[in-house]
Each structure stands twice: as C-alpha cells, then as structure tokens.
Amino acid sequence: MSELVEKARKTASEALEGITRYNGVPFMEHVDNVAAIVSDEIALPESCVAAVYLHEASIMGRLPDFGSFPQDVVTIADGLNKISGIRPKDTRLEAEVYKKLIVSYSKDPRVTVIKIADRLEVMRHLDIFPKSSREQKLLETLMLYIPLAHQLGLYNIKHEMEDTYLRFAQAEKYRSITNRLKATEKDREKLTAEFIEPLKLKLSDAGIKYKLKVRTKSAYSIYKKMEKQGVDFDGVFDVFAIRFIIDCENDPSVEKDLCWKVYSYVTEEYEPDTNRLRDWISQPKANGYESLHITVHNREGNALEVQIRTKRMDDMAENGVASHWAYKGVQAEESTKRWLESVRYNLEHPYDTKAEDLPVPPSDEIFVYTPSGELRTLRAGASILDFAFNIHSGLGCKCIGGKVNGKAVQIKEKLKTGDVVEIITSKNQRPGKDWLGWVVSPKAKSKIRQELDADERKAAADGRELLTRRLKNWKLSFGDDELHEYMKGLKYSSNITFFADIASGNLDVNDIKSWILAREERKAPVVEEPKERQWSSGKSASNSDNILVLNAKDVKGMQYRMAHCCNPVFGDEVFGFVTRTEGIKIHRMSCPNAARLIERYPYRIQKVKWQESAATTDFQCTLVITADADTPVLASVLQVIGGFKASVRNINVKENGRNGTSEISVRILVPSNMELDKVISQLNNLKEIHRVKRI
Numbered sequence: 069m070s071e072l073v074e075k076a077r078k079t080a081s082e083a084l085e086g087i088t089r090y091n092g093v094p095f096m097e098h099v100d101n102v103a104a105i106v107s108d109e110i111a112l113p114e115s116c117v118a119a120v121y122l123h124e125a126s127i128m129g130r131l132p133d134f135g136s137f138p139q140d141v142v143t144i145a146d147g148l149n150k151i152s153g154i155r156p157k158d159t160r161l162e163a164e165v166y167k168k169l170i171v172s173y174s175k176d177p178r179v180t181v182i183k184i185a186d187r188l189e190v191m192r193h194l195d196i197f198p199k200s201s202r203e204q205k206l207l208e209t210l211m212l213y214i215p216l217a218h219q220l221g222l223y224n225i226k227h228e229m230e231d232t233y234l235r236f237a238q239a240e241k242y243r244s245i246t247n248r249l250k251a252t253e254k255d256r257e258k259l260t261a262e263f264i265e266p267l268k269l270k271l272s273d274a275g276i277k278y279k280l281k282v283r284t285k286s287a288y289s290i291y292k293k294m295e296k297q298g299v300d301f302d303g304v305f306d307v308f309a310i311r312f313i314i315d316c317e318n319d320p321s322v323e324k325d326l327c328w329k330v331y332s333y334v335t336e337e338y339e340p341d342t343n344r345l346r347d348w349i350s351q352p353k354a355n356g357y358e359s360l361h362i363t364v365h366n367r368e369g370n371a372l373e374v375q376i377r378t379k380r381m382d383d384m385a386e387n388g389v390a391s392h393w394a395y396k397g398v399q400a401e402e403s404t405k406r407w408l409e410s411v412r413y414n415l416e417h418p419y420d421t422k423a424e425d426l427p428v429p430p431s432d433e434i435f436v437y438t439p440s441g442e443l444r445t446l447r448a449g450a451s452i453l454d455f456a457f458n459i460h461s462g463l464g465c466k467c468i469g470g471k472v473n474g475k476a477v478q479i480k481e482k483l484k485t486g487d488v489v490e491i492i493t494s495k496n497q498r499p500g501k502d503w504l505g506w507v508v509s510p511k512a513k514s515k516i517r518q519e520l521d522a523d524e525r526k527a528a529a530d531g532r533e534l535l536t537r538r539l540k541n542w543k544l545s546f547g548d549d550e551l552h553e554y555m556k557g558l559k560y561s562s563n564i565t566f567f568a569d570i571a572s573g574n575l576d577v578n579d580i581k582s583w584i585l586a587r588e589e590r591k592a593p594v595v596e597e598p599k600e601r602q603w604s605s606g607k608s609a610s611n612s613d614n615i616l617v618l619n620a621k622d623v624k625g626m627q628y629r630m631a632h633c634c635n636p637v638f639g640d641e642v643f644g645f646v647t648r649t650e651g652i653k654i655h656r657m658s659c660p661n662a663a664r665l666i667e668r669y670p671y672r673i674q675k676v677k678w679q680e681s682a683a684t685t686d687f688q689c690t691l692v693i694t695a696d697a698d699t700p701v702l703a704s705v706l707q708v709i710g711g712f713k714a715s716v717r718n719i720n721v722k723e724n725g726r727n728g729t730s731e732i733s734v735r736i737l738v739p740s741n742m743e744l745d746k747v748i749s750q751l752n753n754l755k756e757i758h759r760v761k762r763i
Contacts, residue, residue, distance in 0.1 A: 120148075202236065452480065499516045544581065638739060693732040
C-alpha cells in the first residue's frame with residue numbers, strides 16, 4: 069500500500085469509527101472492498117483508490133482535510149460526493165437524466181468508473197440489506213449501473229451485476245437456468261472437442277499458436293433471450309461460444325492478419341452463416357472492443373458461435389479499463405488518455421448498440437415512488453387505483469385521481485417504472501363496479517369487492533324489507549322453497565343480488581306477485597334433491613409409464629420415483645438422479661436440491677423427458693395458500709379444486725395472528741402441470757387469497 073493510499077485509509081478509518089453495516093460489521097469493510105475492486109479488478113491508479121477512502125469519510129463521518137491531498141484526489145472525491153447526493157426521487161430513475169448529472173459532477177471521468185465499482189460491492193453483499201432497500205438497489209442497478217458498465221466496456225462487472233440482479237429478482241428462473249448450465253456442461257465440452265479436432269493440424273501447420281476457451285452466456289443473458297423469443301432453455305441456440313485466443317505480438321497488422329487466417333480455416337471446415345458475421349477488428353467498437361464473431365453449423369447441424377481474437381484483444385474485452393494500464397508495449401499514457409476521452413463520450417451520448425442489448429425491468433412488475441421517495445413494487449399494468457390501495461385501503465376507497473410526475477391524471481391512468489405518484493382523494497368518493505376493470509392487484513380487487521358487497525348488502529336489506537311489506541299487504545306467502553325456485557328461473561345465484569335488484573328497481577315486485585298467483589293455480593313441481601357430491605381421494609399409481617429415460621446405461625428395469633423434495637408433475641422440466649437404493653429419482657429442474665446434485669454427482673445425472681402423453685397416473689403436489697384469517701375461505705378452495713381434474717389428499721390450516729392471515733397447506737393429486745396451473749390461477753382469483761405457492 070502506497071503512502072498516499074495508507075494516509076487516505078487512516079483518515080477514513082478514524083472518520084468511520086463505530087459505524088457499521090446492516091449486518092453489524094464495521095463500515096470500513098465496504099470501503100476496503102470498493103478500494104480493492106478499484107485497484108485490483110479495474111486497475112485504476114492510486115489516486116483513485118485514495119479518493120475512495122476520502123469520499124466515504126466525507127459522506128459517512130467527519131469531513132477530512134482535503135488540503136493535505138493532491139488536487140486530482142480531491143477532484144475525484146468531490147465528484148463522488150456530489151453523485152452520492154443524487155436521490156432516485158430527484159431523477160425518477162430516468163437513466164439519461166442520471167447520466168447527465170454524473171457527467172456534470174465528474175470533472176474526472178474516472179469518477180463514473182469508481183461509482184460502478186461501489187455499486188458492484190453493494191450487489192455482492194445485497195443479502196445484508198432490508199427488503200425495501202434491496203428492491204430499490206436492484207432497480208437502480210438494472211436501469212443505471214448495468215447500462216453504464218456496458219457502455220464503458222466493463223463487461224465482467226456488467227455480467228456479474230446482471231446475474232446478481234436475476235438471482236434476487238427472479239430466484240426460481242435463475243436457479244433453473246444455472247442448474248441447466250451445470251447439467252449440460254459435459255455436452256458443451258464434447259461439442260468443443262469435436263469442433264477443434266479437424267482444425268488442429270491446419271492451425272499447427274500454419275504456425276498459429278492459440279488457446280481455446282469456451283465462453284458460456286450469463287444466466288441473465290439467457291433469461292433475456294428466453295423472454296424475448298418465447299422459448300425455453302433448449303431454444304436458446306447460442307448458450308455458449310467457442311473462442312480462439314491467438315498468441316502473437318502486439319502489432320495491429322499481424323493481429324488482424326492472423327485473426328482472418330483462423331476465420332478462413334474455420335469457414336473452410338464448417339458452413340458459415342454470413343448474415344451473423346460481426347467484424348469488430350476492421351472497425352472496433354467505440355469502447356475499444358475488437359473481435360471476429362461468426363456462427364457456423366457442425367456436421368450434426370448444431371449452430372455454434374465462434375469468436376476469434378488475439379490475447380491482447382481478449383484481455384481488453386475481459387478486463388476493460390484495466391488493460392489500458394496493463395500493456396506497456398503500447399504507449400500507456402496515450403492509451404489512458406484515449407480511454408478517458410471515450411468514457412466521457414459514452415456518458416454524453418446515447419447507446420451505440422442494439423435495443424435488445426439494453427437491460428429491461430421484469431415483465432411482470434413495475435417500480436414507482438411516493439412523493440417522499442419511498443419505493444413501491446406493483447404488478448405490470450397497475451393504475452393510480454392500484455397504487456392508492458397499495459398505500460392504504462382507506463386511501464384507495466376515497467381516491468378520485470392523482471398526479472404522475474406532477475401532472476394530473478385520471479383514476480384509471482396506467483403507471484410505468486420510475487413514476488412519482490401522488491393520490492388525490494375525496495371524502496364523498498365510493499368504489500364502483502367499473503373499478504374492478506381498472507385494477508390488477510389482488511389487494512385492490514379484494515377491497516373493492518368488499519366495499520361493493522357492503523353496499524349491495526345494505527341495498528339487499530332494503531329490498532327484502534320492501535318485498536316483505538308488499539307480501540303482507542297482498543296476504544301472500546313466499547317461502548324459501550318458492551324463493552329459490554323463482555331465483556333459479558331468473559338465473560340468480562345470490563340472495564343478496566336478488567334483493568338488491570328489488571331495491572334498485574331492476575326487479576319489479578309485481579312480477580313476483582304474478583308468479584305466486586300463477587303457481588298456486590297449478591301443482592307445484594317436484595324438485596329432485598341433488599345428489600351428494602362424491603369427493604375422490606385419487607389413487608397413487610406407478611409413475612414409470614410417464615417417464616422416458618435417455619442415455620441411461622445399464623439401468624434397464626430400474627424403478628422411477630418422483631422426488632418428494634419438489635414433487636414433479638407431468639409436463640414439468642425434469643432430470644433424473646440415480647440413487648444407490650431407490651432407483652432413479654425424478655426432480656424438477658428448479659428443485660432447491662438440483663444445484664447440489666448436479667454439481668456434486670454429475671455422473672449420476674440422467675437426461676429424462678416425459679412420454680408423449682400422460683398415462684392414467686395422478687401426481688402429488690402441495691400448494692401453500694395465504695389468505696385473510698377472518699374470512700371463511702376453505703370451502704371456496706375446495707370448490708375450485710373440485711372444479712378441475714384434481715383431488716384433495718390432505719389439508720392443514722395454520723393461523724398467523726401477527727399479520728392476520730391463515731396459511732393453508734393443501735396436498736392434491738393432478739394429472740399434469742397444465743391442470744395444476746389452472747387450479748393455481750383460479751385460486752389466485754379468489755378475493756380472500758393473497759398468494760398461492762407451489763412447493
């Protein structure tokens with residue numbers, strides 16, 4: 069550690085004495101970690117490392133004496149201090165606005181790089197933050213820091229932040245993708261070995277020294293491809309790329325010539341897709357990226373992405389900024405100057421890249437702010453009403469409109485990520501039936517229905533009193549049997565709706581009088597009692613008829629069982645694990661145990677798939693339902709399940725008095741995951757239910 073850095077660290081250590089992180093460790097852990105990233109991973113000079121310590125001392129502790137430090141250190145620290153004063157509510161998380169503020173505060177462009185290093189350290193320790201703070205940091209990282217890292221060529225940092233984002237924001241999808249990557253690792257190694265075999269002699273005879281590297285797409289990149297193209301993991305054909313890294317002198321003409329030679333050997337041996345040729349050697353990207361990309365097809369017809377670059381180019385691509393100081397063969401000072409100029413250019417100009425390369429927020433969520441800057445997460449398509457009910461049910465019921473980013477809008481206005489929302493209320497406002505079409509959140513729908521039910525019940529009481537009074541005047545009898553028969557004829561399923569329609573005039577009581585008189589003149593029809601519903605408990609049949617094992621050597625006659633840890637259902641994405649005593653256990657690819665099994669016992673993993681159609685087997689699974697504790701919901705749950713090809717095996721109910729909810733654990737039998745999805749979807753539509761989770 070240099071004298072300058074040591075002096076700055078001592079200043080920070082004294083200023084931050086007694087200050088801790090959320091997990092109780094000294095805050096200096098964060099500062100030292102950021103300094104290490106700046107120094108070791110990005111390779112910025114010691115002035116930047118010293119600025120990290122002075123910046124953290126300034127904003128978290130006492131103001132250090134800047135006068136005893138070099139001017140370039142003070143300039144960087146001052147820029148970092150100003151950027152830290154920016155709050156999301158000031159910028160509404162608009163990336164371009166945020167970038168302009170960073171540029172205006174950054175007299176030295178390296179300030180931006182240090183800020184990205186700071187966010188990387190936060191993402192590496194995201195689990196120590198409380199939920200609300202974690203969600204805000206995830207959103208900021210997705211919309212601000214990942215794009216900045218991409219623009220500046222910090223690809224390793226970009227990919228790490230993307231994968232961390234996916235791991236926290238879409239945990240099950242992240243787990244499924246990473247497990248599939250582990251499970252298919254041997255296949256990629258085999259494809260690579262077969263690919264290079266016919267090229268070895270040609271490259272050797274040409275005297276080309278190279279190293280072959282397999283670059284696998286990040287989990288987030290695969291996730292984006294799956295979302296955009298509407299395919300599963302197997303539908304993403306460029307999951308990995310085969311990379312030639314040529315070892316040669318750092319002479320531009322020599323490097324370019326060798327790269328094109330390797331390209332010619334590859335395309336002579338394999339059929340190229342010229343539409344997918346990307347030549348970033350003749351015309352490097354603005355951030356300095358150099359490489360040849362081509363997609364070829366092997367003899368089996370598999371599409372393979374091939375990247376060709378030299379060792380210097382690869383280091384530039386992998387390490388980004390660090391490589392500008394690592395290579396002494398070129399003029400280091402001139403290289404640094406050019407890079408700093410490119411940093412400022414990229415900050416001041418829009419993306420020079422395709423739209424599909426830009427990060428996008430989750431498709432099923434939006435993130436909005438209260439006027440005080442509090443982050444709220446809502447379903448995609450949420451309106452002003454959804455936001456109001458998300459804040460408080462009473463606020464939602466009295467909502468008459470709102471302001472979005474200071475502009476007045478209607479009550480049904482749809483919101484988007486980054487909006488700052490203010491609610492306008494009136495004490496005379498009441499929910500209407502049309503409100504149900506303006507909201508998407510279960511909480512809002514449930515509360516609106518409750519309010520509508522309350523109004524309807526009051527109207528029903530008035531309607532019942534009116535009918536009773538009229539019947540008394542007419543001296544006519546209208547018992548429960550007659551009432552149900554009359555309602556059935558008019559297709560009423562609820563007494564409340566029936567009497568409410570009488571109160572509103574939608575149903576004329578004189579029509580009821582005429583029906584009673586006509587009925588007395590004829591013999592009353594015999595009403596056949598409905599047969600009692602028979603509840604089927606299902607049957608536990610063998611599952612072996614539903615699973616087809618692929619590439620399973622010497623396992624004929626083995627028994628197949630569904631793993632109890634994840635309870636696969638026909639149609640789920642699955643894999644087989646060969647146990648020592650119980651044959652093959654079938655696990656879901658998103659099983660919590662999948663990563664451990666694939667990593668520790670790859671030789672016992674079997675590829676499996678379902679047969680074309682399910683046998684007569686039923687599959688067992690468990691649903692955990694969270695519902696309001698003070699609302700009778702069990703009968704509704706059983707009715708929903710009974711309406712599909714599903715049967716209940718066991719029900720257990722636990723009440724949580726602290727938050728006023730009940731947790732209902734239901735074990736059911738279903739023939740396929742499609743039928744299970746229908747059950748879950750209908751359960752989610754019940755107004756009393758907050759969440760349905762499959763375990």
